[in-house]
Each structure stands twice: as C-alpha cells, then as structure tokens.
Amino acid sequence: MNYKKKTPGEHIYIFVCYAIIILMCVLTLFPFFYLVAASFSGATAVMRNEVVLWPVDFTTKAYTVVMKYKGIWMAYANTIFYTVAGTTxxxxxxxxxxxxxxxxxxxxKKPMGLFIVFTMWFSGGMIPFYLNMKNLHLLNTRSGILLYGAISAFYVIIFRTHFESIPVALEESAKLEGANDFQILFKIMVPLSKPIIAAIALYYAIDxxxxYFWEMLLLSDENLIPVQVLLQRIVINSQLGQDIAKSLSPGEATIPNTIKYAAIMITTMPIIVIYPFFQKYFVSGALVGSVKE
Amino acid sequence: MLTKIKTELYRNRYLYIMILPVLVWFILFCYLPMGGMVIAFQKFDIVRGIFKSKFVGLDNFSTLFRDPYFFRLVKNTLLINVFGLIFGFPLPIILAIAFNEIRQKYFKKISQTISYLPHFISSVVVMSMVIQFLSPDAGIVNKLINAFGHESIYFLQIPKYFKTIFISTGIWQGTGFSAIIFIAALAGIPKEQYEAATVDGAGKFKQMLYITLPNLAPTIVIMLLINLGSIMNVGHERIILLYNPAIYETADVLNSYVYREGIMGGRYSYAQAVTLFQNVVGFILVAGANKITRKLDGTTLW
Structure with missing residues (x-):
C-alpha cells in the first residue's frame, strides 16, 4: 500500500486526526467521569470543588439517601414496565x-404505505395530540403511555424494506405446505430477521x-411517573420529595449536589452498562436508520 | 367486480387481520390529531369541544402576525438553528474524516463507540448535568472561574449565554452519532482512487481535499437540506428543561411557546395557530429540499 515514505506533512495530518479523536473522547467522557466521582464524594468536597476525576472523601451516602426514597423505586419499576411492555x-x-x-x-400495498408514511412528514402538533389523548380517556393511565408512541412509521418502512429483501421462494414453498400468512410471518420471516429486530427493539427501548415529555404531561399520579420525570423534578425543578427532605438534616433547604449526581447516575446507569455489550446493535441500528433505500 | 373484491379479501384475509390494529392505531393517534388542527380556526373551548366551538376564520393568525412576541419566537428559533448548523454541521464530517485515517483497529472501534454514547443519554440527564455543571454555587465551570479570581456567573439566568449553552449541548450529544452517515459514505469510496493519487504523488492532505471531500459532497448536501427543512423547529423537550422566565428573551422558541401558552396556559387555539404556521413553512421547505435533491442526484429524501 505504501509506495513511498511518509512526508512530514503526512505525519502532521495523521497526528491531527488522532488529536481530534482523542479530544472528542475526552470531551465526551469527562462529564460521565465527573458524575461518577462527584456522586461518590463527600458533599463538602464537591462544594469546595476538590473533585475532578476521582472521588474525594469516598462515601456512598448519596446513594443510600436516594435509595431510601421510596418514590425512586416506584418510578424505576414504572420505567421498566413502560420500557419492556412498550417495546414488546x-x-x-x-x-x-x-x-x-x-x-x-x-x-x-401502495395506498396503505402512503397512509403510514404520510404521518412521518405531517402531524397535528402537540396540542391536538394532547386534547386527543384527553378525549380518548388516556390521561393519567399506564395504557396511555404504552399506546401513544406504539408505532414509529420510520421503523415500519425499515422493516418493510427488509421483508421485501427476503426471497419470495421461501414464502411460496411454505404456502405449498399449507402455511398461512401468520405462520409465514412468525415461523419464517421473524427468525430470518433476528438481527434487525434486535436493533430496532433496542432503539424503541432506549426511546x-x-x-419524559409526554409522561410528564399525561401523568399526574405520583405512582405512575417514570424515573426520568422524577429526575426532572429532583434536579431541574429542585422539587424535594418528602422522603428525601426528611432524610436530610433539618436545616438544609436544597438537595445537596451529591444526591442530585447520584440520582442522575441511577437513571443513566442501565444505558451505560448495557451500551458496550449491545454496541453492535446500536451501530447497525444507526446504519439502517440513516441509509434509506 | 364484486367477486374480484371477494377473492382479494379472501386470498389476503390474514393480511387484513394483521393491518387492522395498525390502521386503528394510526387513525386514533395520528389522523384524529390532524383533524384536531381545525382548532387553529376556532375560539376553542375545552368544555364545548371541537364540534361546538365557535369558528373564527383567520382571527388567530391575524392576532399572531401582529404580535411582536411572535417575531421574537421566530427569530430565536431561526438563530438557534442557523448557529447550530454553522458550528455543529461541519464537526461530524471532520470527525468522520479523522476516523477514516485511523488504522489501529481497536483504537478506532473503542473511540467510535465512545463517540455515539451521548446520543443515547436522555435529555433530562444531559440537561441535569448542564444545570449542575453551570450552577453558580457548586458547578465545576464556576469553580474554575472562581479559581481565576472571578465572581461566579449565573449562566442560566443571563440571556446572552443561552444559545451558546444550548447549541454546545446539542453538539456534545449529537456529533458522534451524526458522523455515522459520513463514515458509511466514506467506506463506499473506491480504494483505487486513493491508490492512483498516491502513485501521482498526492499526500494524505491532498487526497482528503481532492478525493474524500468531493466523494462526500452528495451526502453533505442531502444532510444539509434535511437540516434546512426543519429550520422552523427547535425541539421543546430540551428547551423547556433549560430555560426560565429570566431568559425567555433568547431561549423561548416556537415549540416551547406552544407548550407554555397552549397546554399550560390553556390558549389552545392561539398556540395551535403557531403550530400550523410552523407546519406550513416546514412542509414547503421539506418539499423544496426534496425537489432540489432530486435534481441534484436523482434520489429523494423520502
């Protein structure tokens, strides 16, 4: 491949490429490292800004406080339910x-395709959608959360393209054996589509x-909210959960920052933990998503 | 004719059964709300409902276009998108080209994996981190400023900082993931082109200028047009997590206004007029962008 020795200019060029990537990695990861370090540090150490990349005055107090708060378990259970049932x-x-x-x-085939694709580029907007949910009596219900985003037209199109690429001969021979469309779909097509199903299920699950937005709008019952909405209340609105406030010493008006960091960690952990293992599907999903037929 | 319909219905009966729940879902959750758009032409009353509310024609729109606040919203929306494109659009391309030059397999794989990660983190978490890091009393950014002997800055209370903060956050979260499409395009460039250039004595940098970039041009144009198509949209989900009344001047955009005035404030019809305006402009832009891409390389955006 190399026909001649590299010139100094080329060395600089390659060096710049590496520098860009290393800089990107540092900027991407630093907030996460800081988050971990701060959440395991003492509250005063964080206040005094002694924490950079490593916990100072190591303590798990912030986590024990957050975990003592019943609301977070409820919210976590809700999130798991919405994610698992919703993705299925x-x-x-x-x-x-x-x-x-x-x-x-x-x-x-054609008209129905258009009917579905049309929703990708045109929608009524936030207000009609909200009023519609109200009219359907789906405010403040678990089923409302499962239903409102049940189908993404975009993923339908991706699946359709994939199904079209499966040889018709497979279907025809199954037909001769007396299989109907349901059997063809679930016994032949689905097993042949495992990787793409995994990728799209992962994307649905992450979404x-x-x-948080519709969950925040549609759910008023504390027992139904997912963990993202709870986090928004704890960190962004600085709204104290009764139990969190109680577990703090009486004079303190705001939630110490370490507890906020711990709450952020607990919310994000599952994504960060599964991320390296499912990395393959994250990327393949991105590719089927970005390269349209 | 009737028998023809009957045979079609019978032959594909399972297909009809399959599509039925899907059809119902799209009608209930996509097409019904589209019908709900008529409230933009009404004086909508939530008790009376869509069918009994008073029809007022274009009244909401004439109020809207005479409202100076509306122009502030349009200005903020456009500025956030335009600055976002100027600073954010070239970065994924640069990153993709840099990745393309890396030969060490593991370094490449690990750094690529790291670059996509922020895309999968929720807006609430990202904005929570931003708020924490910028907080005047304990945020790491202000601690740094203090270390240099300056007073803490209330970043999220001062209008002039908002766009920079918001756009930087978007860049942090999206650059790696947006690079994927360019990386895919780079993988499609024939190796022979580079080999020929090497024989001709072109260095790496020249190869980038004369081979890589021209090959990327169609992808760049398409991505740019897609972005221009949504120039009237800044997602409310991320804005409303970060803004507050003190900085509405620079932070309030069309979508966040619709949320605040319409859903929180109950001015449904007026806010819906804003959405309809956005939809119409957006639709024209996307259709225009589609026409341009079709002319350019025969592909369409949809």
Whole structure:
C-alpha cells in the first residue's frame, strides 16, 4: 500500500486526526467521569470543588439517601414496565404493519404505505395530540403511555424494506405446505430477521427508557411517573420529595449536589452498562436508520 | 367486480387481520390529531369541544402576525438553528474524516463507540448535568472561574449565554452519532482512487481535499437540506428543561411557546395557530429540499 515514505506533512495530518479523536473522547467522557466521582464524594468536597476525576472523601451516602426514597423505586419499576411492555408492543405492531406492506400481491400495498408514511412528514402538533389523548380517556393511565408512541412509521418502512429483501421462494414453498400468512410471518420471516429486530427493539427501548415529555404531561399520579420525570423534578425543578427532605438534616433547604449526581447516575446507569455489550446493535441500528433505500 | 373484491379479501384475509390494529392505531393517534388542527380556526373551548366551538376564520393568525412576541419566537428559533448548523454541521464530517485515517483497529472501534454514547443519554440527564455543571454555587465551570479570581456567573439566568449553552449541548450529544452517515459514505469510496493519487504523488492532505471531500459532497448536501427543512423547529423537550422566565428573551422558541401558552396556559387555539404556521413553512421547505435533491442526484429524501 505504501509506495513511498511518509512526508512530514503526512505525519502532521495523521497526528491531527488522532488529536481530534482523542479530544472528542475526552470531551465526551469527562462529564460521565465527573458524575461518577462527584456522586461518590463527600458533599463538602464537591462544594469546595476538590473533585475532578476521582472521588474525594469516598462515601456512598448519596446513594443510600436516594435509595431510601421510596418514590425512586416506584418510578424505576414504572420505567421498566413502560420500557419492556412498550417495546414488546411496538415491535409486534411494527412487524404486523410491515409484513402486509411488503406483499405485492396485496391490493392495498401502495395506498396503505402512503397512509403510514404520510404521518412521518405531517402531524397535528402537540396540542391536538394532547386534547386527543384527553378525549380518548388516556390521561393519567399506564395504557396511555404504552399506546401513544406504539408505532414509529420510520421503523415500519425499515422493516418493510427488509421483508421485501427476503426471497419470495421461501414464502411460496411454505404456502405449498399449507402455511398461512401468520405462520409465514412468525415461523419464517421473524427468525430470518433476528438481527434487525434486535436493533430496532433496542432503539424503541432506549426511546422509551429516555422518554419524559409526554409522561410528564399525561401523568399526574405520583405512582405512575417514570424515573426520568422524577429526575426532572429532583434536579431541574429542585422539587424535594418528602422522603428525601426528611432524610436530610433539618436545616438544609436544597438537595445537596451529591444526591442530585447520584440520582442522575441511577437513571443513566442501565444505558451505560448495557451500551458496550449491545454496541453492535446500536451501530447497525444507526446504519439502517440513516441509509434509506 | 364484486367477486374480484371477494377473492382479494379472501386470498389476503390474514393480511387484513394483521393491518387492522395498525390502521386503528394510526387513525386514533395520528389522523384524529390532524383533524384536531381545525382548532387553529376556532375560539376553542375545552368544555364545548371541537364540534361546538365557535369558528373564527383567520382571527388567530391575524392576532399572531401582529404580535411582536411572535417575531421574537421566530427569530430565536431561526438563530438557534442557523448557529447550530454553522458550528455543529461541519464537526461530524471532520470527525468522520479523522476516523477514516485511523488504522489501529481497536483504537478506532473503542473511540467510535465512545463517540455515539451521548446520543443515547436522555435529555433530562444531559440537561441535569448542564444545570449542575453551570450552577453558580457548586458547578465545576464556576469553580474554575472562581479559581481565576472571578465572581461566579449565573449562566442560566443571563440571556446572552443561552444559545451558546444550548447549541454546545446539542453538539456534545449529537456529533458522534451524526458522523455515522459520513463514515458509511466514506467506506463506499473506491480504494483505487486513493491508490492512483498516491502513485501521482498526492499526500494524505491532498487526497482528503481532492478525493474524500468531493466523494462526500452528495451526502453533505442531502444532510444539509434535511437540516434546512426543519429550520422552523427547535425541539421543546430540551428547551423547556433549560430555560426560565429570566431568559425567555433568547431561549423561548416556537415549540416551547406552544407548550407554555397552549397546554399550560390553556390558549389552545392561539398556540395551535403557531403550530400550523410552523407546519406550513416546514412542509414547503421539506418539499423544496426534496425537489432540489432530486435534481441534484436523482434520489429523494423520502
């Protein structure tokens, strides 16, 4: 490959490339390292800014305080429910939508495709959506949260394209054996699509884990809110949960920063922990998402 | 004719069963709200509902276009997007080109994995970190400023800092992930082009200028047009986590206004007029962008 020795200019060029990437990595990771360090440090050490990358006055007090707060367990359980049930529903509905759309023998293939794709570029907006949820009696219900974002038209299109790429011969031979469309879909198509299902399920799951806006708007019952909404109340609105306030010494008016850091950590941990293991699917999902047919 | 319909219905009966729940969902959660857009032409009353509220024609729009506050919202929305593009758009391209030059497999893989990570962190967490880091009493940024002998700055209370903070946060969160599409495009450049250039004596930097960039040009143009298509939109989800009344002057955008006035304030019709204005402008821009890309390289955005 190398036909001649590298010139000094090339060395500089390569050096700059490495420098850009290393800088990017440092800037990306620093907030996370600081977060971990601060959440395990003593409150006064954080106040005095002695913490940089390593915990000072190591303590797990912030975590024990947050974990003593009952609300966070409830919110966590809610988030897990919304994520698991919501992702299952979403993947199922997306597959059910994509399969008929991939069949050219179906008279409604084109119109139905347009009907679904249209929602990608046009929507009523926030207010009609909210009023609609109200009219459907889905305010303050778990089912409302599961339903409002159940299908993403974009993922339907990705699945449809994928199903279209599976050879028709497979379907035809199954038909001869007497299989119907449900059997073809779940016994042939789905097993052949495992990697793409994994990638899209992961993306749905991340979206649901991270969702907060509609959850904040639609849910007024404390027992239904997910952990993101709780975090927003603790950190951004500085709204004290009764239990958190009680566990602090009486004179303190605001939640010490270490506790806020611990709350942020607890909310993000699952994503950061699974991230390296599912890295393959995160990237493949991004690619199917960005490269359109 | 009737028998034809009957055979189609029978032959594809399972397809109809499959699509039924999907159809119902799209009608209930996408098309019903689209119908709800008519409230922009009404004096909507939540007790009377859509069908009994008074029709007022374009009244909401004429109030809107005479409202100086509306122009502030449009200005903030446009400025955040334009500055976001100027500073944020080149970075993923630079990052992708840098990644492309890296030969060490593990370094490349690990650093790429790190670069995507912020994209998957929730807005609440990211904005919580921003608020914590910028906090005047214990935030690390202000501690640094204190260390140089200056007073703490109330970053999130002073209007002039907001756009910089908001755009930087967006760049931190999105650059690595946005680079993916350029990395994919770079992988498609034929190796022969580089080999020929090397034979001709072109160095790495020249190869980047004369081979890499021209090959990336179509992707760059398409991504730019996609971004221009949504220039009237700044997501309220991230704005409302960071702004407060003291900095509405620079931080309030169309979407956050719709949320605050419409949903919180109950001025449904007026706020919906804002959304409809955004939708119409957005639709024209996307359709225009689509036409341009079709002319440029025969592909379409959708």
């Amino acid at each position: 529903l979403s993947v199922l509905m997306t597959i059910l939508a994509a399969y008929p759309l991939s069949k050219s023998r179906w008279a409604w 649901k884990w991270n969702a």
